[in-house]
Amino acid sequence: MRTLSRRWLLLVLLVAPSAWAAESAPAVLAKHPDGAAVASGHHLATEAGMEILAKGGNAFDAAVAVSATLAVVEPISSGLGGGGFFLLHDAATGKDVMLDARETAPQSATPEAFLDKKGDLDRDRSVNGAWSAGIPGLPAALVELSSKHGKLPLKTSLEPAMRIARDGFPVYARMSKGYQSRREVMQRYPGTREVYERNGKPIAEGDLFRQPELAKTMERLADQGFDGFYRGETGKLLLKGVKQAGGHWTAEELAGYRVKLRDPIAFKYRDWTITTASPPSSGGIALAAMLQILEGWDLKSMDPAHRTHLVVEAMRRAYRDRTFFLGDPDFVDIPQKVLTSKDYAQGLRATIHPDKATPSDLLSGNPTPLEDDETTHFSIIDREGNRVGATQTVNLLYGSGLIPSGTGVLLNNEMDDFALKPGTPNAFGVMGYAANAPKPGKRMLSSMTPTFMESADKVVVLGTPGGSRIITMVLLGILGYDDGLTAQQVAALPRYHHQWLPDLIEAEDGTFDVGTIKQLQAMGHKIDLPGDTAAGGRGSSHVWGNLQTVEWDRRSNVLSGGSDPRNPVGSAAVSQAH
Template sequence: MKLVARSLLLFALVLAPVAWAADTAPARAAHPDGAAIASGHSLATQAGMEILGKGGNAFDAAIAVSSTLAVVEPISSGLGGGGFFLLHDAKTGKDVMLDARETSPESATPDRFLDKNGDLDRDRSVNGPWSAGIPGLPAALVKLAREHGKLPLSDSLAPAIRVATDGFPVYARMARGYASRREVMDRYPGTREVYLRNGKPIAEGDIFKQPELAHTLQLLAANGFDGFYRGETGRKLLAGVKQAGGRWTAEELAGYTVKTREPIVFDYRGWKITTASPPSSGGIALASMLQILEPWDLNKMDQAHSTHLVVEAMRRAYRDRTFFLGDPDFVDIPQKVLTSRDYAQGLRATIHPEKATPSDLLSGNPTPLEDDETTHFSIIDSEGNRVGGTQTVNLLYGSGLIPAGTGVLLNNEMDDFALKPGTPNAFGVMGYAANAPAKGKRMLSSMTPTFMENDDKVVVIGTPGGSRIITMVLLGILGYDAGLDAQQVAALPRYHHQWLPDEISAESGAFSPEVARQLQAMGHKVELPGDLAAGGRGSSHVWGNLQTVEWDRRSNVLSGGSDPRNPVGSAEVRKFGKAD
């Protein structure tokens, strides 16, 4: 793994973008000759292909993939969570983002999350009913079917219902995650009913069936929005939250709406980048980082100097993220400024080409790394429609609470708000007034589904990884620009800097000892795995679960890349014939 990763990174750094002459370029295909899907679980990828084979488009397939991930990845996402869906309609050429981020209940005022000493109550902010926002994912699936799909919602949900009914093998990460969260999950009768059947906890290799979740999905399939947010499921959700000590109302549950937002769009070295807008912080951060970096040809630099410049761009973008970003329906975000070339030029001028900028010169408070939960999928269909979907329940198994009879594991996204200004959340991430909770407000997110396109190629890319999502997508974009293919991009080694703590964190194999020493000589603190840095306190773990698909319009070849760090993920390409 290390040798492959290092080779890919070196390849990415030295390979200059491929040049071509316009007068000799072959004709570009108008439509892909088939479809490509990459997701975090093979059953979800297969579900999407099944729906495409029945005449559905990328948006129908997205429903199938998303809902199946909600069944097979409860550790990362589910009907009790939310997400962002970046959509491209090939017929109209229009790009939109569906914002299905969870919203704050009216009862969840900041004082509810403080203990008797006025400090943040960690247990309440990440566990149980008070940690859960109103879910958005089911409403997004309904909206996708109604406004973008070809097939009835019931058809697109059928694979997820089948998998929930028949079950699937528990994989190692799912079992480990449950073991780490069992103390919390055992608190709630509805959760115990799902995860402790026959008195035994789930174990790797068990066939995990979820009949209550299958029933909830059937009600959603039959009745659309009302099948989840009202009626039987709605009543059970409200009762389960109340029984656990929380407070949701029928009005705010039934009043949830998916927002349609304009994506962030900008250019980078001949690529048109279309990416997530607020309440995602990812698109603005990407625009800032890439426009800072654009004048430098990173592909012609040695690894230490290219990494130094990328890290300095990361440092500045993450500083702005902390202070300026939140729900655009509640706060004024200086988006035009933060995404402008002039602003990027000003930030670039503060970067020394040979020396690190100490983060304490960009004053603020520390924001350590987030965890790896969340999931992403990428789709291109034979009409040229495409979807990048990133969805989550936040921490491992979200809040740990399943309202009895629903099978729906609720999120713990309330912790993504600044519940106490200037106080880190579970991941150490800070926030201030721009990201404080309020009735109906959406918490800030790092989810960054992204499209890249130029005359010759179209790419969909995204990943889980908390605050590291944005930098992983950044490195993926730089990898594509360097000429890597989809699978090479998915396998690229990763490093990250987020302003504070003032250090570069890196996977095993990302840097050689010599490159690490060169970065340290420039003034960077490099948090390397212990096997690469003498006395290093870092671990040898890897992070992320990047899923990407690519359409080469010159050869009309589709390809997919599924992160090799995730053994149950898959990328599949299948020919369905060209669109008429």
């Protein structure tokens, strides 16, 4: 026994220092991912991105492929006739930039142009047809991505989208139902009827949906670059179609569109560096305010009710500021340094009662502008460590409903994202003010918030559609990653939202249990729970968003992706380097 004891002691003495050394030695972090990851709102777009990566392209080439393919397969959400924000990280230089491809107001789009004979806002003109459309930015973004950041020719990166547009893809349920809800408007325009109806019958789930004219438009973009869309044959067809529908664009303003390169907003939240969208997105400033308010508390140790209470109070204050201060930075002086500072966040935190809701009418002002949730997002990391987070949109369901004949391009209706008449509700029953009033060449305020997260050992890309809820969904995703959740767990997180006015917590079905609901109500919160009949809800389905995220764990050098389970056609894919 003594011999055995001595041997055991000797073994402990030999092993313990080794174990201690292993635990105390700094982890070796991978410099480059062992492969690539793509997550998007449609599996065909994810596959297109992986196809281009397999051909030797980088994350920026893949972004062209994913974006263009989404323009083909998700016309309900985005397209060449819309715009978006592309958050880019160049691994070689370590630099981040936001490519702003938001649509711009044409010269004709004065506030007076959207009033009827009585001086009231003409709702039909603001959301339907040619007058509702801003000058598209997405095609210019694809050219910029390819020429300034990509490795492959633009034509190569656009090939998957052109092929799918020519050969077709099966119509899915959301697409056919969306068309039925917009059919009355979309039937007004010959170019739209040619694409979405065959022999007088609208598209139906399971139909093979081909878009040969859109394929030709993409071919001209692939062959001629910027001029292939904004000038030449496509430009002429766009101008003709807008004019025939009663609108007015000029050749000069169409050819004069330019993407803007903007410095992203960057700030610290606990152990993370957050890099996110800058104005004309409202998302980055709001995220900075909310997260810097919240880092004053240990959220992980709190019960669900108190954690939700504090998160909601942070949301409330950030959305109030969004209303009054934010717009296109080329037209509006935004106090960005103040709004994103820790001192300002500390001051807002001091106004929050730990157990009592702050009535929104005590934070004086008026409701915040909204945009619709028919938007899309994708996230990419490549084997070099380059990354892209992109959110793109045509605004409402199928945008303006107008396709200029011969183009296949469904135009956006982003003009309704402006405050077309101050103090008058837009399509969603909310109002805007001077900072977001339309002017020629101005970009409308947006909630799109593509975001990067980086800690000592992890890199994350995330984003989502969801209108004004985009910002709060990204916030909850960031908090989820900080809690240690996986990419797929983050994509599936239950969601809740508060936007200052209306003074109401919106929540998905099943987000809160009955006990948490009662605690929140006791604090003074009003909660919209349409799906929770046990808690007094209306019993209807209530889910939102389509979060797409990818993560690189530098300790294990493992890539993973998360695609929102609410969206049956979305997907995330990971490839391993060989």
